[in-house]
Amino acid sequence: MGRCTRVHKVLEGISLAKRKDVAKLAGVSEATISRVFNNVGPIREETKQKVLKAAKTLNYQPNALAQSFATGKSGNIGVIIPYLPKVHLLSTHYFSGILSGIGIQLGKCQYNLLVMFQSPHEPKDYVQLFRSQKIDGCIILGAKNDEQEIKEIERLHELKLPYCLVNQTYEGYPFHSVDAKHTEGSFQAVSLLLEKGFKRIAFINGPLEYSNSMERLKGYRDAYLNVGIEPPSELVFQGNYSRTSGIQLSTEIAPLMSNIDAIFSGNDRMAIGLMQGLSKHGYHVGEDYALIGYDNSDVASMVQPQLTSVQVPLLEMGEMAAEKVLNELNGKSVVLQERLPVTLIERASIQVKKEMRK
Template sequence: MYTCTFDRREGWLTSKRKQVAELAGVSEATVSRVMSGVGPIREETKRRVLEAADRLGYTPSAIARSFVTQRSGNVGVMLPVVPKVHLFSAYYFSEILSGIGHAVEKRGYHLLLQFRQADAAPDYESAFRMRKVDGCLILGAKSDVSEARALRTLHEQGWPFCVVGQRFDEPYDQVDADHREGGRLVAEHLLDSGRKRIALVNGPASFSNSVDRRDGFVDRLRSGGVKFDESLEFTGNYSRKSGYALAETLYERRGEFDAVFAANDRMAIGLMQGLKERGLRAGADYALVGYDDSDASRTTDPPLSTVHVPFFEMGVRAAERLLDGIAGDTEEAGPSAQRLETRFVTRESSRLS
């Protein structure tokens, strides 16, 4: 339960426990009880022992420190399990998690990843009840009844949490990108390029990203004097496979559109591949724009125009907001909803020759 050093000259283990006891002004037995978390100890005594231990490099176990501070030292990241999807290869999740890890490590916390089945009702509160985490970051949330109930429970119980990448109207800490602006940027680029018959390949409406991107896109078309043709709106599931599958439908309607906006790069790349196999090339026969600015968007043929989303920064901001709340360092009177800026990236897929 504590760290010792081995004195090779005497051939026996020497403990710093006695030094800690002398510095803290307590007995060695008290030091042992504090470190092991056994027996009733006054809060002031616990603090003195831990401060002395830190000064002397005497490191208590995580369990003992948790007992004293009433904290686990863990930040939970709640993720959905998506069948047949390699979650950590998805640019969206990998970048956000990298940002979270960067911020959490700097603050001396550890990450605890917890997965749930995508079709199961979430139970975020159990991680708090079992003292596994001091706060949690929620990724992959959807706008449905079970999600709303789980988040409301966390909020009512006062557990620290922050939702990343999903917008809710309730007063929760949230960090996301400004996807309405992102959709608007896509429409503006295509309108400036002379495109007026634009198909939309969107994600499920249960994700606020899908709704916000569509709203910004359609609003900018309308302000530019172009009516969006809802018959040219198609729904995928943000996977490359779903974009590829929709290529057949769009090919059958190839004379009805001159551009396609796919709501993420994975669907755009799948669509690009499927249409290319049928003889239609992005950047020559139609303009194509994706969304996310993933690594893969730079290596497609042709390179994919897209919207840059600061996923890494989203992870950093969310983790910092959560940890500030745990430490009581937030200046705001209540929860905050942060929206980070997006920007358009022009590449060859939307530059019609």
Template sequence: MANRKDVAKLAGVSEATVSRVFNNIGPLREETKQKVLQAAEQLGYHPNALAQSFARGKSYNIGVIVPYFQRVNLLTTHYFSELLNGIGSKLGELGYGLLLLFQSPDAPKDFLQLFRTQRVDGCILLGSKDIPGEVEAIEQLHHLNLPYCLVNQTFSGHSFHSIDADHENGSFQAVSSLLRKGYEQIIFLNGPMEFSNSAERLKGYETALNNAGIPYNSKLVFQGNYSRKSGHQAAAEIAPLLPDINAIFAANDRMAIGLMQGLSEQGYQAGRDYALIGYDDSEISIMTNPPLSTVKVPLFEMGQLAAEKVLQFISQDIKEEINERLPVTFIERASSQLKPTYTQQSKL
């Protein structure tokens, strides 16, 4: 690792001059400044005191990092649009701008670069995954006490700053509502397990079954990727289980709606042939036929709170861990009001 002394030697200046360049202190000749910056770039040097560096010259921008997929406009989804609206409203209220930053899932993660270039005073991460590379990049932010916050993602064994919702309880509420109607076998269409909220929804599903004295059956659990397309594709696997098992819980509304469409093509109608519950309470959930039962997640409020916490880090130098979970609410509509007319017997 190059240090300040190495940069000074290569640039032909004193260590004090290197420090003045990176801390933007006092008058500096442009020629001297460029020599130092070029030497630092050549050696791959970055100041250790990043937190002090960005505090000396604020951009009044907060970077919001979202995943980028070709031909997929995530910003049109209820999930991302609500979070971004919440973040933007709070930042605007407090005099900050939102800098939207797209990151390819396959690209190396280097969140520190945002601070090194002083493009942002803090950052909020949406769509983070528990995968190698990403965990290490967040660890760097945390270790350096930089203002950041994860939204809707936690990491087991790490005390990363996060704002989340009580997804385990949301799943428990949804599945319990079906159990109270008399369903003894419930299909679960979950999302990828690298998202902590998928693991939490699975835990809520299992807890609800256990409380009702019903054994967990892995053959009733399917996985999509939170897209409507994956819900539609799952219909091919789930249709053969109907009508023997006619209660389904999907981990978000988009998959639930895709599943409705796929099962409709095979002659099954939600609310008539099977009970269906989604998750998120997206705007379209009330427009489906029949309207979709769902779990309301306060995404807008989560975005607001994440922005507020990051700004508190910046203005008040707060260092304690952020770990807040907002409550969720089950909303029943026509898609899950069907009641079983017989005791289900699983053939699996």
């Protein structure tokens, strides 16, 4: 038996129901079957349900390629994320949380999620992805505040192509975005430390080309100013949101620990890297200093002492971004910019045993 024949026999075992079979069982024309599955033209709800019931009975699967030609749509929503060599972004709490939310929402509407990696050095051309009919809409993660990025997003916006930014906003631009209230989250975290008597609070931030980094820095400063204290700018450090950068910064921070009561980190990965690095220098969380992270990843409750962290609704952000793109795709009005609240989760990492310095 040849290979093609074997494949044919396997397919027969699954289902080879054709459009005419569904039309016969539903008592409608083949053209009606096409209109239902391609969502083209007016269809009575009663007729639509008869067709769907017949298709389910016969295990009929419409040809995706034929649907694409009929509707002019691919059925794919592209999720564009940065490609960084040796960095497994999809395994991080941040990206996996947002992607899960996007996938859940797209699945409800029978759209496919197409992950598209983009090198930081690669020229950006988001519009081309639509022209090639690879995607019907796009969700952009990891966008930066640079001139080229803004120019490309402006093109998307001017052409009214369905898109949404996640965790990045641009001051003064009416771009579609879903974000969290990062200034508020940072303010809550630093205010809690100040309320507990910690006065010399170091801050490990991410790159300032991300709007959420700028917002966390503002929250840090506002918390100090709110109690009438000038923010200690000499205790502000910058990592890149990786655990490795937290470890590297520990060598810079360790000599200053005699003048530091607590540390606030822009994400949990840097916080945990810092914990590991400082422990090698003889400084331990809960004994020598308090520590707060950000994102409330799973690992925050696994380390010892458990890490106090700001919970960001990543799953909900992903769902909302996908919903916005689908609404744009279907011609529905959408709110340009959405901001979701964050929650401070207190754990043992802020319970310092040693007497705090005055």
